[in-house]
Amino acid sequence: MSDAKIDLQFAHKNQDALGAQRHLGVLEPNDDGIVICDVVVIGSGMGGSTFANAIKDKELNVIVVERGDFLTREIQNWDANAVFGQKRYHNAETWLDSQNNSFSPGVFYYVGGNTKFYGAMLPRFRKEDFEEIQHAEGISPAWPITYDDLEPYYARAEEIYNVHGNKGEDPTESWRSTDYPSKGLTHDPALTNLAQNMREQGLHPFSMPAAVDYGQNRPCVRCSTCDGYPCLIDAKGDAEVSALRPAVAKNKIKLLVRTRIDQLITTDDGKEVIEAIGKRDEKVIRIFAKKFILACGAVNTAALLLKSKNNKHPNGLGNSSDLLGRNYMVHNSTFMIACAPFRLNTVLFQKTLAVNDWYFASEQNKFPLGNIQMLGKIREPMITAMRPWLPKFISRYITDHSVDLYLTSEDLPQYENRVVYDEVQEKIKVHWTPNNLKAHFELVKKASEMMKKAHYPIVLKEKMGIATNSHQCGTAVMGHDPSKSVVNTQCRLHDVNNVWLVDSSSFVSSAAVNPALTIAANALRVADNF
Numbered sequence: 001m002s003d004a005k006i007d008l009q010f011a012h013k014n015q016d017a018l019g020a021q022r023h024l025g026v027l028e029p030n031d032d033g034i035v036i037c038d039v040v041v042i043g044s045g046m047g048g049s050t051f052a053n054a055i056k057d058k059e060l061n062v063i064v065v066e067r068g069d070f071l072t073r074e075i076q077n078w079d080a081n082a083v084f085g086q087k088r089y090h091n092a093e094t095w096l097d098s099q100n101n102s103f104s105p106g107v108f109y110y111v112g113g114n115t116k117f118y119g120a121m122l123p124r125f126r127k128e129d130f131e132e133i134q135h136a137e138g139i140s141p142a143w144p145i146t147y148d149d150l151e152p153y154y155a156r157a158e159e160i161y162n163v164h165g166n167k168g169e170d171p172t173e174s175w176r177s178t179d180y181p182s183k184g185l186t187h188d189p190a191l192t193n194l195a196q197n198m199r200e201q202g203l204h205p206f207s208m209p210a211a212v213d214y215g216q217n218r219p220c221v222r223c224s225t226c227d228g229y230p231c232l233i234d235a236k237g238d239a240e241v242s243a244l245r246p247a248v249a250k251n252k253i254k255l256l257v258r259t260r261i262d263q264l265i266t267t268d269d270g271k272e273v274i275e276a277i278g279k280r281d282e283k284v285i286r287i288f289a290k291k292f293i294l295a296c297g298a299v300n301t302a303a304l305l306l307k308s309k310n311n312k313h314p315n316g317l318g319n320s321s322d323l324l325g326r327n328y329m330v331h332n333s334t335f336m337i338a339c340a341p342f343r344l345n346t347v348l349f350q351k352t353l354a355v356n357d358w359y360f361a362s363e364q365n366k367f368p369l370g371n372i373q374m375l376g377k378i379r380e381p382m383i384t385a386m387r388p389w390l391p392k393f394i395s396r397y398i399t400d401h402s403v404d405l406y407l408t409s410e411d412l413p414q415y416e417n418r419v420v421y422d423e424v425q426e427k428i429k430v431h432w433t434p435n436n437l438k439a440h441f442e443l444v445k446k447a448s449e450m451m452k453k454a455h456y457p458i459v460l461k462e463k464m465g466i467a468t469n470s471h472q473c474g475t476a477v478m479g480h481d482p483s484k485s486v487v488n489t490q491c492r493l494h495d496v497n498n499v500w501l502v503d504s505s506s507f508v509s510s511a512a513v514n515p516a517l518t519i520a521a522n523a524l525r526v527a528d529n530f
Contacts, residue, residue, distance in 0.1 A: 025248030027063060027256045033285040035256070037063045040276060040289040042261050042304070045113020047503040048295030049239035050520040052247040053160060054527030062253045063287065064244065065276075067260040068109030071116050077232040078225040085381035089117070089230065095299075096422060096429040097466055106470045107297060111257060112240030114297070114470050115516065119227035119351050119376055120211045120236045122163050122517040124154050127174035128360065129511040136367040136439040138412045140509045144479050144489045145525075147174055153521035153528075158209075161237040161520065165209035172356045185210050185222070190347035191374070194403060197454040198355060208354040208373055209517075211237025222349035227376025243520075259285055263308050264292065264499070270312025272498045291498050291530075295523070298328065298505040299419050302475035303428050306421045318476075318493035323486050325420055327413035327474035328432060329510040332370075332440035333464040336405040336447060337378060338456035339398050350377045350404065358446055359512060369443040370409035370512040372450075378404040386462065403456065407447055408471075409440035410512040419475055432466055473515055476505040491526045502526050 029035050039055070041048045044066040052064050068091060076082035083089065091109050094102040110116050127147035133140040155178045158165075166184035167176055184207035187195055198205040213235045214220035220235035234241050247253045261278035276287040294301045302325040308317040316324045354373040358365050383395035412435050422429045448459045479485025482494035491506045493499045502523040504515045511518075 024245065025254050027254040029256070029280065029285060033280070033283055035063060035285065035287045037061045037254075037287070037289050039063070039291045039293060040065060040287050041293040041295060042276065043113065043295035043297065043300075043503065044111050044239065044244055044255070045295060045297065045503065046115050046239045046516045046519045047523045048293065049112065049244035049247065050157065050160065051293055051295065051502045051523040051527050052253055053243040054524050055530060056247040056250045056253055060252060063256055063289075064248070064253065065256045065259050065261060065278075065287070066109075066111050066113075067258070068111065069257050071110040071112070071230050073232060075232070077230045078223070080225070080379040081381040083229050083381075084379075084385050087385075094427070096425065096427050098429070098431040100425075100429075103467045105299070106468050107299075111255070112238045112244065115238035116230045116240065117228055118238070118470065118514070118516060120238070121208050121351065121373065121514055122158070122161055122211045122237075122520075123209050123371075123513045124174065124521075125150075125511045125513065125515075125518050126172055126359070129509065133368060134361075135410065135412060135436050136442075137436045140410060140412055143508045144485075150518070150521050150525060151175070151177055153524040154517065156524050157517055157520035161211040161242045161517075162213060163209045163211050163237070163517075164207075164214065166207050169204075169206040170354075170356055171204045171206075172359045180209065182215065185212070185214065185349070185352045187352050188222075188347045188349055190345055191350065191353050191403070194454055195353055198450065201450060201453055203355055203357050203450070205353055205355050207352050210352065211242070213237065224348045224350070224377040224379075226349065227351050228382075229376075256280070256287075261287075261304060264304065264317055265308075266310060266312065266317070266496065270310065271496065273317075273496060291500070294499065294501045294505075295503045297503050298472040298475045298507075299428060299430065299469070301501055301503055301505045302419045303421045305476070306419075313495065318486055318495040318499065320495050321483050321486060323477060323484070325475050326415055326418045327477055328417045328419055328430065329411050329413055329473040329507075330432065330466075330469045331471045331510055331512070332409040332411050332434055332437060333468060333471075334407040334440070334444050335375065335378075335462045335464065336407060336444070336451070337398060337402045337460040338405065338451035338454075339402040339458040339460070340456045341397075341401055341458060343401060343455075345377075345401055345403060347377055347403070350374045355450070358443060365442065365446075367439050368410065368512070369439050369446065370407065372443070372447050373406050373408075375404040375406045378402065398460070403451075405447060405451075407440070407443050408512050409443050410436060410510055412436050413474055413477070413509060417474075430466060430469075471510065471515055473504040473507040473510040476501055477508050478506040479508070490529055491522070500526055500530075
């Protein structure tokens, strides 16, 4: 506890400096709303910010556009009731499902995008994830690039985000050219017995790769408010802190906030984009550039291209293959609360422990099942938000005596799982039917048995639905053949010469882990050949 207090004092001393850094490079357009640059990056999340960081030393005039603003630094950043009960920071518009029912998507419009709220876990995809894999309910297709192509960029991304990890500890880990930048986080004392029990069951628990600014004289205090919360002291390796700030510190990179881009305008022949049109504080803004980088997230990138249709691109910009918006993937995921009713869980930083023993097919499981990892500590307001009818004292008792897990299985790309833009209702519509559920339910069964053997007799489960889409992938898949893909292997639209996609929209499959590090690595790869 003394180390945590020292680090917290260090963080407080530096809050004024951190606050000043946040607003470096912010652009204020002229009254005419016209902005001219060499490169415009639309979206400041993991893909956009990492791409901007990668080109910060090039002789280019670059503008990063973010539809949201800077997330306010306030004590509510670390308040479970404010974040989950009141949904204080939810600022996305509602989307529609295939039945025209509205839902609130799990996306956030702030500088740094969804990474302001992610759990800061940055695993690599495995070598096999880029190859064709037989699953219980179908095929996960091979990518047109390989793990070997991305490996040096994974290493660079881990440096940018200062990922903590232990090489060789995860039994499914692929080859690495370098060690992790920082040593893996140790488990909270409250999890030590659980990790030992897993080993006694023949499993191989490991420390998850974590992007936190932890160490001697570093601000991270390993608190319980990391996963799902914004970090009050900027100790989480999110896209704004780790990638965008170092980028905008260079004079040629500027940041345009509170600006939503609604349409891309092409030349008469449709071969190049010349202008992005949108609104900033309800005023029209027009951005003229030579090159356009889309990093809005798999759903919003597809929607923007669909809204940008014209005579030369009647089905959406770059959509001659009719694959734009299709093959939408979000993972099959389940929250699991394992309760030991007579044992208080005093854990703070819970999100270190993971198990990948069933990630690949093996003697224990005929088909790949997925990843198991700890969630950030679940508290009563989170349960109340999902189950308002449950008395709070019961929710509080359960969460005070539980460890909490997040189970992820791969969902497979399906032609009919797609994103469209409903022009009548002026809303994004998501058609999504979960698949590969047989494997996911088997993973849930194995995880439940594992926790009961570890002396957690009560296991509660909640399958996530359409609104839990922070791991969204697909919608503009990459490939060599323009008739079977939307972008080429450098993530440039086949049909348009100067538009690149650097979020997860180009992903051919979703693997079974958080795609954030793969987004960053791929953005670095695209920038290297830009």
